[in-house]
Amino acid sequence: MSDPALTGIRVLDLSRVLAGPSCTQTLADLGAEVWKIENPVNGDDTRSWMPPELDGESTYFMCCNRSKKSVAIDLKSFEGQETLRRLAAKADILVENFRNGALAAFGLDPETLAKINPRLIYCSISGYGRTGPRADEGGYDFTIQAESGLMAITGDPDGEPMKLGVAISDLVTGMNAVQAILAALIARERTGRGQHLDIALFDSAVALLANVASGYLQTGQQSPRYGNAHATVVPYQLFDTADGTLALACGNDAQFRALCTMVLDLPDLPNDPRYTRNRDRVNNRQTLIPLLENAFRLQNTEEWLGKLKGAKVPGGKVRTISEVFSAPDVLERGMVIDVPDTLHGTLSLIRSPLRFSDTKVRTPAPPPRLGEHTDEVLEWLESEDTDSK
Structure with missing residues (x-):
C-alpha cells in the first residue's frame, strides 16, 4: 500500500478539549504530522478531566489525541508567539478554538499569518461562529444540544429533553472541520492559496436535524419526541x-x-x-x-x-460497552489496537474507522505526554530556518 494520504502535510494544532482535537486526530490518522501546542503548565484542559484515569492520566485526553506531537509553548510570551509564527510559516494547516479575537492579540490571527504563509489553511472552530451576534460567546456541547433542537427531539415522549451520551455536536463539528480542511487542500492545488475556515458547533448541530429540519421547514410542524421509535418509519x-x-x-x-x-x-x-x-x-x-x-x-x-x-x-x-468491545464484528474489523507505550507498557486505542484500498491509515501512536516533543520539533524548526537562509 502507498503512504497515508496526508503524508508530508503539517498541522499546527492550537485547539483544546474535543471538537478541534478530534479534527486534528483524524488528520494525524491520515498521515499528517500534527504539532499539538499546549500550555507548559497544565496542557490541554482534558488532561485533568478524570476519572476515569489510567495511572493518573486522563482517558478522556486519550480519546482524541493519538498520533500527535505535544509541543509546550507559552503563547503569552513574546518568544512563544514568535515561535508559533515560525511554525505557522512551515505549516499547511492551523486549527484553533480560542475565544474570538484572542489570537489577534498574539499576532496569530488569520490575516497576519496569511501574510507570513499565503498557503496556510486556517481553521477556526467556535461555539457560534466568528461572525454574528454570538461570536464572542463560548460554546459547550450540552448547551449547543439544547439550543439547536437536538435535545427537544431526544428522549421519551413523556419525559424531559435528553442529550446524547457523547458530545455529539463537538464530534460532528470535528468531522465537518476535517471535510472543510480537505476541500481547502484541494482548492489550494488550483489557486495556490490557503483560506480561513469558520466552523461552528451551533451550525453543525442545527445541520444534524436533517429530516426533522426538512419536515419543519416544509410543513411548519414541529416533531415531537419519539423515544427509541422513529418519526417516519414503523416499526x-x-x-x-x-x-x-x-x-x-x-x-x-x-x-x-x-x-x-x-x-x-x-x-x-x-x-x-x-x-x-x-x-x-x-x-x-x-x-x-x-x-x-x-x-x-x-x-x-x-x-x-x-x-x-x-x-x-x-x-x-442492545449491547453494553463491554459487550461492544468483545464482539466479533468489532474485533474482526480491527477497531481496537494495542500500541506500545513508555509509561503503561501498552495502551488499547480505537483505530480510525477510515479504510482505503491504497493509501493506508497511520498505525496509531500513543497520545503524547505534555511537552514530550518540544525539543524535537523546535530543533527541526531551527534546522529548517537555517536551511532556508
Whole structure:
C-alpha cells in the first residue's frame, strides 16, 4: 500500500478539549504530522478531566489525541508567539478554538499569518461562529444540544429533553472541520492559496436535524419526541424479548412483510390495510406496536436475532460497552489496537474507522505526554530556518 494520504502535510494544532482535537486526530490518522501546542503548565484542559484515569492520566485526553506531537509553548510570551509564527510559516494547516479575537492579540490571527504563509489553511472552530451576534460567546456541547433542537427531539415522549451520551455536536463539528480542511487542500492545488475556515458547533448541530429540519421547514410542524421509535418509519424501535431487548429497524414494506411472515408468525398483518404501507403503519402505530410487543416477548433475544438475520430484516442486540468491545464484528474489523507505550507498557486505542484500498491509515501512536516533543520539533524548526537562509 502507498503512504497515508496526508503524508508530508503539517498541522499546527492550537485547539483544546474535543471538537478541534478530534479534527486534528483524524488528520494525524491520515498521515499528517500534527504539532499539538499546549500550555507548559497544565496542557490541554482534558488532561485533568478524570476519572476515569489510567495511572493518573486522563482517558478522556486519550480519546482524541493519538498520533500527535505535544509541543509546550507559552503563547503569552513574546518568544512563544514568535515561535508559533515560525511554525505557522512551515505549516499547511492551523486549527484553533480560542475565544474570538484572542489570537489577534498574539499576532496569530488569520490575516497576519496569511501574510507570513499565503498557503496556510486556517481553521477556526467556535461555539457560534466568528461572525454574528454570538461570536464572542463560548460554546459547550450540552448547551449547543439544547439550543439547536437536538435535545427537544431526544428522549421519551413523556419525559424531559435528553442529550446524547457523547458530545455529539463537538464530534460532528470535528468531522465537518476535517471535510472543510480537505476541500481547502484541494482548492489550494488550483489557486495556490490557503483560506480561513469558520466552523461552528451551533451550525453543525442545527445541520444534524436533517429530516426533522426538512419536515419543519416544509410543513411548519414541529416533531415531537419519539423515544427509541422513529418519526417516519414503523416499526423502527426497541422491543422487549423474553430475556432482554432488541433493536428492530424495519425500513420498508418488504422487510415488514418478511418480519410478519418469516419471523413473528403474524402473516395477516401485512394484508391489513392499516399496516400494508409504511405510511399506514406510521398513522396506526398505536394499534400495531402492541401486537408486535406481545409477539417479541415470547422468545429470547438471540432466537429472534437468528430469525431476523435469516429473513434479512435488520435487527440488533442492545449491547453494553463491554459487550461492544468483545464482539466479533468489532474485533474482526480491527477497531481496537494495542500500541506500545513508555509509561503503561501498552495502551488499547480505537483505530480510525477510515479504510482505503491504497493509501493506508497511520498505525496509531500513543497520545503524547505534555511537552514530550518540544525539543524535537523546535530543533527541526531551527534546522529548517537555517536551511532556508
